[in-house]
Amino acid sequence: MTSTQQADAGRTSELPKWARGNSHRGGPGFGELIEQVRSVMDASRFIAPGDDVARELTADLSRIVERMQAIAVPVDDAAADSREDLPARGNPSLPPFEIIDLGSEGVVAEIVFRAFHLGRLSAHGGNISLLFDELAGYATMHRVTSGFARTAFLKVDYRSLTPIDRPLRARVWVEEIDGRKLHVLGTLHDGDRLCADMTALFIQVPDA
């Protein structure tokens, strides 16, 4: 079952159109393209080029940016953030998680933080909170009766350093529902070691 079908199974109304995943938009090569975008971001963390090389690289990248801008589409038609067959739905601004399980019990995902996500000797805390926010979106999407849920607040406790370049396991679930309010909890583990946990409040809103 795809994540869209899994989410639909727990709702009394259809998923909003923008949240319906697909595995074709952007074509079969889109995943490789986004992987290269991520690699550019990773590589940019570990260079100290001289001025000439910096200008050459800027010119190379500018040509690529121009080619992409020339084929821009409205955001709801874009491949990024819609491809449920790709890590983080093909959205390069998100840490590249893969959904392992999704249902009324919540969502389990595997995540490998990379060089781009590095803070000081460990993953940057903001990237960990971004991961939790996104996964809470999956967990709440499954539990709201209609529309979707927006983050009212999200609190992360950083319990131990979160490594990059190795698979970690995140779990996020709706602990309690009180009218439009969804109380959400989450954990991030490196093996048996707790790296971070999360408490959030999401509020069900109608789809715009």
Ligand SMILES: CCCCCCCCCCCCCC(=O)SCCNC(=O)CCNC(=O)[C@H](O)C(C)(C)COP(=O)(O)OP(=O)(O)OC[C@H]1O[C@@H](n2cnc3c(N)ncnc32)[C@H](O)[C@@H]1OP(=O)(O)O
């Ligand atoms: C699964 C398939 C695929 C899915 C993929 C898609 C994944 C997508 C993932 C994307 C995921 C990313 C998600 C994102 O990043 S969403 C982006 C980040 N969030 C926002 O921008 C939200 C901005 N804020 C708002 O829009 C409104 O303030 C909201 C909607 C949150 C509430 O305004 P609204 O006017 O609607 O409600 P209300 O004010 O009548 O309040 C209602 C109740 O809530 C209580 N309350 C409110 N705020 C707080 C607070 N801070 N602490 C404690 N309590 C709070 C309030 O007291 C009241 O309680 P009660 O008096 O009823 O008891």
